[in-house]
Amino acid sequence: MARLLKLLKQGPVFCAKYCSSAMSVEGSKKEAACIAVENNVKGGVIGIGSGSTIVYAVEKLAEIVAEQNLDIVCIPTSFQARQLIIKHGLPLGDLETHPVLDVCIDGADEVDTDLTLIKGGGGCLLQEKIVASCAKKFVVIADYRKKSNNLGEQWTKGIPIEVIPLSYRCVEMKIVSQYGGNIDLRLSGESKAGPVVTDNGNFILDWKFPSTLDWKAVEIFLNMIPGVVENGLFVNMAHVAYFGMKDGSVMTKERE
Numbered sequence: 001m002a003r004l005l006k007l008l009k010q011g012p013v014f015c016a017k018y019c020s021s022a023m024s025v026e027g028s029k030k031e032a033a034c035i036a037v038e039n040n041v042k043g044g045v046i047g048i049g050s051g052s053t054i055v056y057a058v059e060k061l062a063e064i065v066a067e068q069n070l071d072i073v074c075i076p077t078s079f080q081a082r083q084l085i086i087k088h089g090l091p092l093g094d095l096e097t098h099p100v101l102d103v104c105i106d107g108a109d110e111v112d113t114d115l116t117l118i119k120g121g122g123g124c125l126l127q128e129k130i131v132a133s134c135a136k137k138f139v140v141i142a143d144y145r146k147k148s149n150n151l152g153e154q155w156t157k158g159i160p161i162e163v164i165p166l167s168y169r170c171v172e173m174k175i176v177s178q179y180g181g182n183i184d185l186r187l188s189g190e191s192k193a194g195p196v197v198t199d200n201g202n203f204i205l206d207w208k209f210p211s212t213l214d215w216k217a218v219e220i221f222l223n224m225i226p227g228v229v230e231n232g233l234f235v236n237m238a239h240v241a242y243f244g245m246k247d248g249s250v251m252t253k254e255r256e
């Protein structure tokens with residue numbers, strides 16, 4: 001109890017839930033997702049992110065919509081998100097009919113102390129960034145492995161960059177000549193020979209950057225390269241992050 005009281009006094013970083021048992025990664029994703037949905041969904045237009053953590057958020061959303069008879073519309077950020085919404089019988093909308101969202105909830109690959117994010121580990125960064133940019137509130141849900149002091153400490157696969165296929169070599173060269181590091185074209189692996197093709201028909205480059213950089217400047221630089229469609233840096237977008245911690249607590253961090 002003393003520990004809980006201490007956590008509650010930590011300003012914008014506080015413990016929303018506490019229990020003493022050790023938590024698995026999946027358990028911590030679920031805790032973060034459930035608390036985030038409980039605290040941020042009151043009805044309205046909801047952006048649904050992509051990845052494994054959002055699955056728990058959609059389950060919780062379906063539960064509270066049924067319990068409280070909430071009036072919502074869900075806007076997907078990917079093929080996967082659309083399928084999740086349909087699977088749970090939630091109302092499906094799009095940005096054409098709902099260009100302003102009340103809240104968007106999504107996972108992240110890494111979250112630094114400024115709530116700058118790396119996203120796109122699952123290749124969905126483009127639609128995720130579009131949908132999040134239309135939301136009045138962008139809520140991030142993540143397990144404890146995603147929380148870091150500096151980007152690159154936890155997520156070592158690099159910043160995903162979605163590119164028009166014919167441009168990928170030129171984009172690689174321009175990034176490396178400006179900032180260094182190294183870049184891999186993301187490949188499909190065993191499921192198919194050749195590159196990953198995104199929901200939008202593009203390729204993904206994964207840029208292992210050499211050091212901590214001015215992320216806003218990097219984001220702008222990347223998006224100015226002809227052929228780049230979007231990059232996985234989300235700067236000044238997240239309003240709040242919920243981290244499921246190893247001890248079963250959920251830590252909340254608001255953007256200052």
Ligand SMILES: O=C[C@H](O)[C@H](O)[C@H](O)COP(=O)(O)O
Pocket residue numbers: 049050051052053054106107108109119120121122123124125128
């Ligand atoms: O492209 C994928 C998305 O950006 C995901 O939100 C991100 O990779 C986090 O996914 P997960 O919740 O599976 O860790």
